[in-house]
Amino acid sequence: MYQLLHKEKLGPDIYLYKFLAPDIAVYRQPGQFVIVRINEDGERIPITIADVDTGEGSITLIIQAVGKTTLQMAQMKKGDSIPTLTGPLGEPTHIEKVGRVLCVGGGIGTAPLYPVARAMKDAGNHVTSILGARSSNLIILADIMRETSDDLIITTDDGSEGRKGLVTDAIQSLVDNGEKYDQCIAMGPPIMMKFVCILTEKLGIPTIVSLNPIMVDGTGMCGCCRVTVDDSVKFACIDGPEFDGHKVDFDELMARLATYRSEEKNALERYSSHAGCRLDSMSEGGSQ
Amino acid sequence: MNAKERMKISPVDMPEQDPKERVNNLNEVPLGYTPEMAMLEAKRCIQCKTPFCIEGCPVGIDIPGFIKLIEEADFNGAVRKMKERNLLPAVCGRVCPQEEQCQLFCTIGKVRKDPCKSVMIGKLERFIADWDREQGEFEQPPSLRSSGKRVAIIGAGPAGLTVAGDLIKFGHEVIVFEALHKAGGVLVYGIPEFRLPKKIVQYEVDYLEKIGVEFRYDHVIGKTIPVRQIIDDFDAVFIGTGAGLPRFMRVDGENLLGVLSANEYLTRANLMKAYDFPETDTPIVNGKKVITVGGGNVAMDCARTALRMGAERSLIVYRRAEEQMPARLEEIHHAKEEGVEFHLLQNPVSLVGDENGWIRGAEVIKMELGEPDSSGRRRPVPIEGSEFIEDTDALIVAIGNSPNPLVPNSFSDLEVTRWGGIVVNEVTGQTSVPSVFAGGDIVLGAATVILAMGHGRRAARAMNLYLSSGRWVDLDSALDLCRAEVH
Numbered sequence A: 001m002y003q004l005l006h007k008e009k010l011g012p013d014i015y016l017y018k019f020l021a022p023d024i025a026v027y028r029q030p031g032q033f034v035i036v037r038i039n040e041d042g043e044r045i046p047i048t049i050a051d052v053d054t055g056e057g058s059i060t061l062i063i064q065a066v067g068k069t070t071l072q073m074a075q076m077k078k079g080d081s082i083p084t085l086t087g088p089l090g091e092p093t094h095i096e097k098v099g100r101v102l103c104v105g106g107g108i109g110t111a112p113l114y115p116v117a118r119a120m121k122d123a124g125n126h127v128t129s130i131l132g133a134r135s136s137n138l139i140i141l142a143d144i145m146r147e148t149s150d151d152l153i154i155t156t157d158d159g160s161e162g163r164k165g166l167v168t169d170a171i172q173s174l175v176d177n178g179e180k181y182d183q184c185i186a187m188g189p190p191i192m193m194k195f196v197c198i199l200t201e202k203l204g205i206p207t208i209v210s211l212n213p214i215m216v217d218g219t220g221m222c223g224c225c226r227v228t229v230d231d232s233v234k235f236a237c238i239d240g241p242e243f244d245g246h247k248v249d250f251d252e253l254m255a256r257l258a259t260y261r262s263e264e265k266n267a268l269e270r271y272s273s274h275a276g277c278r279l280d281s282m283s284e285g286g287s288q
Numbered sequence B: 001m002n003a004k005e006r007m008k009i010s011p012v013d014m015p016e017q018d019p020k021e022r023v024n025n026l027n028e029v030p031l032g033y034t035p036e037m038a039m040l041e042a043k044r045c046i047q048c049k050t051p052f053c054i055e056g057c058p059v060g061i062d063i064p065g066f067i068k069l070i071e072e073a074d075f076n077g078a079v080r081k082m083k084e085r086n087l088l089p090a091v092c093g094r095v096c097p098q099e100e101q102c103q104l105f106c107t108i109g110k111v112r113k114d115p116c117k118s119v120m121i122g123k124l125e126r127f128i129a130d131w132d133r134e135q136g137e138f139e140q141p142p143s144l145r146s147s148g149k150r151v152a153i154i155g156a157g158p159a160g161l162t163v164a165g166d167l168i169k170f171g172h173e174v175i176v177f178e179a180l181h182k183a184g185g186v187l188v189y190g191i192p193e194f195r196l197p198k199k200i201v202q203y204e205v206d207y208l209e210k211i212g213v214e215f216r217y218d219h220v221i222g223k224t225i226p227v228r229q230i231i232d233d234f235d236a237v238f239i240g241t242g243a244g245l246p247r248f249m250r251v252d253g254e255n256l257l258g259v260l261s262a263n264e265y266l267t268r269a270n271l272m273k274a275y276d277f278p279e280t281d282t283p284i285v286n287g288k289k290v291i292t293v294g295g296g297n298v299a300m301d302c303a304r305t306a307l308r309m310g311a312e313r314s315l316i317v318y319r320r321a322e323e324q325m326p327a328r329l330e331e332i333h334h335a336k337e338e339g340v341e342f343h344l345l346q347n348p349v350s351l352v353g354d355e356n357g358w359i360r361g362a363e364v365i366k367m368e369l370g371e372p373d374s375s376g377r378r379r380p381v382p383i384e385g386s387e388f389i390e391d392t393d394a395l396i397v398a399i400g401n402s403p404n405p406l407v408p409n410s411f412s413d414l415e416v417t418r419w420g421g422i423v424v425n426e427v428t429g430q431t432s433v434p435s436v437f438a439g440g441d442i443v444l445g446a447a448t449v450i451l452a453m454g455h456g457r458r459a460a461r462a463m464n465l466y467l468s469s470g471r472w473v474d475l476d477s478a479l480d481l482c483r484a485e486v487h
Helices: A022-028 A068-074 A108-124 A142-146 A165-176 A190-201 A250-257 A261-275 B005-010 B035-043 B063-071 B073-085 B089-095 B109-112 B121-135 B158-169 B198-210 B226-233 B262-267 B297-308 B327-337 B408-411 B449-471 B477-484
Strands: A002-011 A014-020 A034-035 A045-049 A050-052 A057-062 A084-091 A101-105 A126-133 A150-158 A185-186 A207-210 A225-228 A232-235 A240-242 B150-154 B173-177 B214-216 B236-240 B257-260 B287-295 B312-318 B341-344 B347-351 B359-372 B379-382 B388-391 B394-397 B436-438
Touching: A014 A068, A022 A057, A022 A084, A022 B262, A022 B436, A022 B449, A034 A068, A045 A185, A057 A068, A068 A261, A084 A232, A084 B436, A101 A165, A108 A126, A108 A185, A108 A207, A126 A142, A126 A165, A142 A150, A150 A165, A165 A190, A185 A190, A185 B408, A190 A207, A190 A250, A225 A240, A225 A250, A240 B379, B035 B121, B063 B073, B063 B257, B073 B121, B089 B198, B089 B449, B150 B158, B150 B226, B158 B173, B158 B198, B158 B236, B158 B449, B198 B214, B236 B449, B257 B262, B262 B297, B262 B394, B287 B297, B297 B312, B297 B327, B297 B394, B312 B347, B347 B379, B359 B394, B436 B449, B449 B477
Parallel strands: A101 A126, A101 A185, A126 A150, A185 A207, B150 B173, B150 B236, B173 B214, B236 B436, B257 B394, B287 B312, B287 B394, B312 B341
Antiparallel strands: A002 A014, A014 A057, A034 A045, A034 A084, A050 A057, A207 A240, A225 A232, B347 B359, B359 B379, B359 B388
16 A cells, blocks of 8 residues: 655646655655555556655645546545555656756646756756646646746747747747757647647757557556557657657647547536535636 | 276266256356266276376476376365366366366277267366365465565466466465456456356455465556566566457448457456446447357357347358367357357458447358368358358457567567567576576467366476576576476
8 A cells, every 4th residue: 555645736726746765765766656456446647756755755636627537636634555656667757968858748748747857957958848828727746847948938829928828939039049050859739749749840859759649457468559650650758758859750649538528528417516625726717 | 996997988978058047047058067977987998107288288297196086086186186287177177278288198099989978177277276175275385485586477367377377376476467457367358157157267266375475466567567666666567468469350331330359248247247237337349140250269259249238130251161260179069058059151351230330130151161270170261252141239259369569668688589489498487687587478379278278387497496596697508407307
């Protein structure tokens, strides 16, 4: 069992969890993920690790409640335990000094981006970070990313914080101002990663993305997480989760993420009415 | 009773759930022998002086020995006799391909010129294991002096469980590392409930725990704990991580929604209990017309599971003819009884999707049999221009598995074959890395539960010798010497 040491709300439906998992804390490297299962009949979901504290033996996960399992997690209290936390899985990010690095995080994608940005900074790179979200309250980890980066730009769709617009607008304007980048790392919703990759390909900036397909075991056994990269099939769990973003078939990834959408919706509604708890986004009129 | 009289007795059928009933539930299909049935079946064994059946058993069970005890109604004795050689009789009695092993060599079957008329060794094995479990009594094996040696077993499947059971009895400390949240490997994620009830696997795992084996779940060796640390912390290591890397057909449309590997389909249905969704949390693709591609036991498991998940039609599409199917006869028979349709000499060449990316059909080409190939089976050859579209809303790819590369890749210096299997000494299971042994499907490629257990048994013996002698080089000849001394 893995005990919840700390839980904190970062924004609407967005929670930070610290679980006691000393082995994972010691061996995890930036870019790796864990499989979480919260009870005996629970599903196995992959979550990229946001941070670790080796002294405390804990790992930090930042999870947006969007379905039954993640809503149930949002009800957990300090001291509660979950039966499964497997990892660290996947290949770690390749960290090296390349020069100037652009880190782009969309919404909750900033969580897995943070350790990569920090490792890139520690490796001697100049790091510019762009954090984007629909609205100010969905921007997470801005302070810690500001400390980690040489420059930080925030964009919101509604202009409630930072520049009004999309992360791609910010990238374009940086480049228009003569900034040059040797590497881009983009983590966030697939649609954001897709458009970042279309732009950076045009701009000639190599781009790494972290993919989040549906998984079951997370060890290469089921093939549920297969993605097409450079016209060949890869398993995100053991070949990834990071790939060359210019070669990823994002449309296929987005389609496959919808495989169980109606089942997920039913399970969420059934749980919400049963347990008497709702997503913040449901209360707000279901903007997502 | 003399041999002639014994030979006159017909094989005792095992009662089964009615096919119409059973497609609506997950309960086991064969219901088991009563003691009377088992004792009558046991009478059919003529106690051959040279029991060829034993030669057909990968773990060398004293088959006439345990059958004789059943005939004499000494079920306790039969259990003990069985457990001398096989720790998982309830599993093997259900999933071993006995018709290719012990029962193929049975004298009765040979005399009656029909292996289906052999003594029903597998059914008797199952009977005695079930009887033992139902007694609910637990016999603590005589405790051995602790050897002070520690063994790590990577993977809690059939091979790993066998090694664990053997080595704990030799007095070693045994820790089993399992990547999933349950022990059993393919026995829990792959083989369906209606063929192997999960409580039976759990019973066997509980037994190992009671006799001192320690299980650590959610541990992916090479990730959760580095391989170097495992090698340093343990006196010997056994890798039994199985053939858990699904093969795909590599045809267009294979990543459409509704197309999944047999591993994914069965793992969702079995380990993750998707049959109970939304009571449980893991959903599954519920097709109305499900195609399973392949002709092995796994394909039969998928096609039969699909019916239980509510499919109106469940089709097996297989590129060869029925005689060449690798599935056990019993599985084919059960699938047919339940209404699975067999579309033979057909092969999907591409998959077609709808506007949302869901599969809506498979383009299938008809095949004919040509010259024999390297496996000795006649090679299926496509008939040009015979393509047609078979409508479907779910397709399961059950064409085999390769060794899972995750653990082998994290061992430096571990020799593997071109297809990813770990290279071992066949007698001892030794790998190219000192103190590390391997066995089961990670060596064999996708094979059977009992072969994996046979591997585990051999490796355990060699590991025990290695642990007591410290001798790594020429361990196989040392093992031969030991054996000679015993006899």
